[in-house]
């Protein structure tokens with residue numbers, strides 16, 4: 054045996070939050086305010102705030118603070134509360150691994166630590182889908198970036214990525230970048246979207262495209278990337294009902310930059326490593342009505358759980374998760390309680406939480422599969438009995454729908470189903 | 475600028491770099507000219523990375539002899555050069571009885587070629603070597619292996635450099651003239667190099683270089699192979715190489731799955747003849763076919779497992795209507811004294827490279843008296859493993875000594891700041907983003923640089939003083955950025 058002390062520092066904390074974006078910030082504060090003494094927030098970046106730091110546009114906080122804030126301002130509302138709340142922060146620190154018994158391997162400049170946690174809150178956010186994942190044919194020149202990476206370079210690193218851009222995908226980041234590039238003097242030729250509708254928020258279509266006369270082409274995709282060194286042009290074509298490009302419609306669009314805004318993928322490497330069961334539709338963990346995953350003591354919230362359109366809802370969800378994680382540590386609650394499944398029915402892409410106990414009120418989050426007007430979201434129990442209905446003027450896949458449900462629903466253990474009627 | 479050498483190698487692929495490294499055992503003034511901004515940017519970074527065992531090539535051919543020899547040299551070579559290589563073995567599978575004579579033939583040929591350990595095995599053993607593989611019988615070749623082809627190329631070059639060979643990157647040979655008794659080489663950049671012996675290792679451009687000295691008998695027919703790279707999530711799925719038994723006159727091995735030493739899986743290569751040897755585009759039809767094929771071979775595949783595409787081009791000597799392969803040409807030209815010529819080094823050129831190098835240096839000895847250099851050091855400094863692969867205790871110790879090991883720059887591949895810095899300070903002086911990725915693996919994972927490129931930019935700007943214009947993807951013609959947004963220096967945003 055080696056007599057030398059292990060160089061790995063071992064520490065214990067009641068609650069460890071992984072990720073210091075809006076989800077992690079709100080969860081950590083809530084866990085501390087719920088009475089947990091030791092709440093550790095681990096963030097791999099040198100600054101807290103997560104993706105919000107590069108979102109210098111406004112539009113954050115309309116629900117939470119009834120004000121239009123920029124991303125950094127919104128994050129700052131929470132960051133400022135950390136010292137008062139007594140949350141311990143390790144920034145510049147990355148969680149490298151997580152085990153099902155809640156031991157984290159944590160790396161920072163100068164130290165590798167093992168942290169034993171009473172409860173873990175996953176708040177790692179998401180990453181962008183790449184060119185490879187959507188298989189765009191063609192060359193692989195410089196000038197093709199994911200929209201978020203370009204946003205980071207422009208807003209945080211003072212680096213201009215190109216002069217003449219096209220954007221593939223009408224996700225919010227792409228829309229916001231169309232405006233940003235235009236304001237910085239670049240020419241944005243167009244936004245192309247393969248779906249028959251935009252996947253961004255309507256307000257972003259208006260404020261980022263229409264206001265700047267940037268055309269949005271629906272049912273259109275990029276079929277070729279041209280240029281061996283730097284991007285020279287792309288080819289685009291309309292697609293048919295099966296999303297297959299129609300050759301006759303193909304045309305060349307000269308540009309030196311292509312930004313991809315083609316979807317976000319919850320960053321769940323640690324989650325999977327810890328043995329947490331996943332939802333193939335959300336790309337996040339399966340959770341119950343306390344935001345606990347299938348592994349006791351591991352909770353999830355924010356974009357790592359399901360991709361949110363508004364940071365405000367991330368904060369709300371994360372506060373809940375923080376409180377439940379605190380309760381878990383304080384009460385050492387026994388497992389399992391009742392787990393009534395909640396299922397996505399007709400017109401619903403996913404629902405969250407995926408199981409409920411029936412013991413408490415909860416917010417049902419869901420997304421629909423297509424845009425509609427004047428429909429009703431209906432929740433029924435196993436016997437087909439209606440539990441709750443919400444009439445909506447506008448339903449859109451880009452917008453998350455949140456419906457409060459009273460306790461008692463699903464208390465008999467028969468599965469609930471949510472559908473659009 | 476005018477430079478004078480005894481030996482000049484044209485082309486910095488795995489073959490040229492292996493020759494450079496072999497030459498560096500001797501006291502000789504040698505240099506390598508490479509047109510790209512780094513070595514290994516041609517076929518040598520664009521292949522399956524398989525060390526073939528050598529049963530497929532007709533007895534007595536250079537391909538048979540050099541492949542078997544090259545394969546056998548790899549253990550020592552990869553150990554000395556700190557290159558990852560795994561002898562995972564290969565199953566060449568007969569799907570039905572009809573394929574069986576092919577296995578017997580291959581075994582016989584392999585035995586005659588001196589391939590060690592070949593066995594025709596039954597389905598049971600086959601499935602113990604690779605779970606789930608279907609088929610009737612298989613030829614098992616235990617010496618088949620996988621290697622990182624770009625790491626091998628870079629390591630050969632770095633070791634050659636350390637032992638005294640000069641590398642001139644970004645030097646495209648444009649014209650060659652005879653200045654009896656020497657050669658004079660002019661490059662597109664306007665520099666002149668003279669040498670006693672010239673080695674043509676220019677891969678896809680071998681016939682062009684031949685024409686520069688008046689050799690007209692060779693033609694290269696570029697044949698592109700496309701690949702998908704699959705996510706490391708599937709690491710461990712493949713415990714051996716599995717190939718279908720070959721069909722006659724097929725231009726390659728056919729599409730198959732190949733694990734890489736870094737834990738990814740490649741699907742490919744396809745085969746398509748083209749005019750442009752450097753058209754590395756991937757095409758929608760081929761990509762769709764590869765995805766279908768992948769679905770069949772790996773039913774558990776998900777859309778998100780496809781992380782990237784690439785393509786490489788084979789330097790074929792036969793036109794599409796002929797198909798098949800011709801043997802390597804490796805000749806010490808009698809008509810052109812001091813011109814050592816390599817043509818048609820397609821597969822198994824990677825495997826054969828160290829043996830080709832020995833053979834070429836033998837030819838160089840016909841012209842120059844080469845004396846061994848007692849100072850030759852075959853060992854390349856550095857570590858075989860990436861930091862993340864080390865045991866936790868060792869990681870902790872290294873972080874305590876050097877904090878840059880504690881900071882992760884590339885989250886998908888868990889590459890540390892120290893490793894990125896080491897890569898950017900590489901001895902060859904290659905400075906492109908592709909150079910960096912081939913050395914440090916940063917940006918090669920599932921997010922393809924979405925996370926780490928901004929961090930690498932910040933690091934190179936703040937600690938190495940790079941301007942936006944200094945960031946090139948693979949060379950001068952592939953600038954990443956157009957400049958600063960504002961004249962004031964970036965980086966201040968963080969201190970807000």
Ligand SMILES: Cc1cc2nc3c(=O)[nH]c(=O)nc-3n(C[C@H](O)[C@H](O)[C@H](O)COP(=O)(O)OP(=O)(O)OC[C@H]3O[C@@H](n4cnc5c(N)ncnc54)[C@H](O)[C@@H]3O)c2cc1C
Nearest residue numbers: 072074075076096097103104147148177178355356363364
């Ligand atoms: C580009 C963009 C633009 C947007 N625009 C708007 C808008 O205009 N209005 C609006 O309301 N909403 C907007 N949103 C949505 C909203 O900002 C997000 O939903 C919200 O930021 C998600 O918060 P989060 O905390 O879950 O994730 P993030 O903000 O992504 O934070 C995750 C944090 O976890 C850290 N982390 C991850 N893994 C580890 C690890 N292993 N160890 C340590 N730390 C780790 C990350 O560094 C990061 O700081 C936008 C989102 C994006 C991506």
Ligand SMILES: Cc1cc2nc3c(=O)[nH]c(=O)nc-3n(C[C@H](O)[C@H](O)[C@H](O)COP(=O)(O)OP(=O)(O)OC[C@H]3O[C@@H](n4cnc5c(N)ncnc54)[C@H](O)[C@@H]3O)c2cc1C
Nearest residue numbers: 485487488489509516517518521524647677699823824825
């Ligand atoms: C799809 C594919 C799969 C393969 N799979 C395998 C495999 O699994 N196993 C195996 O053993 N082999 C394989 N091969 C073969 C192997 O990759 C090649 O044989 C090997 O890389 C050839 O090396 P090279 O140095 O001759 O050529 P290259 O790597 O092409 O190097 C030639 C170099 O010369 C440079 N050059 C050209 N012209 C000039 C000039 N005028 N001036 C200066 N520099 C010049 C080029 O830029 C290039 O860097 C495969 C090949 C392909 C295409």
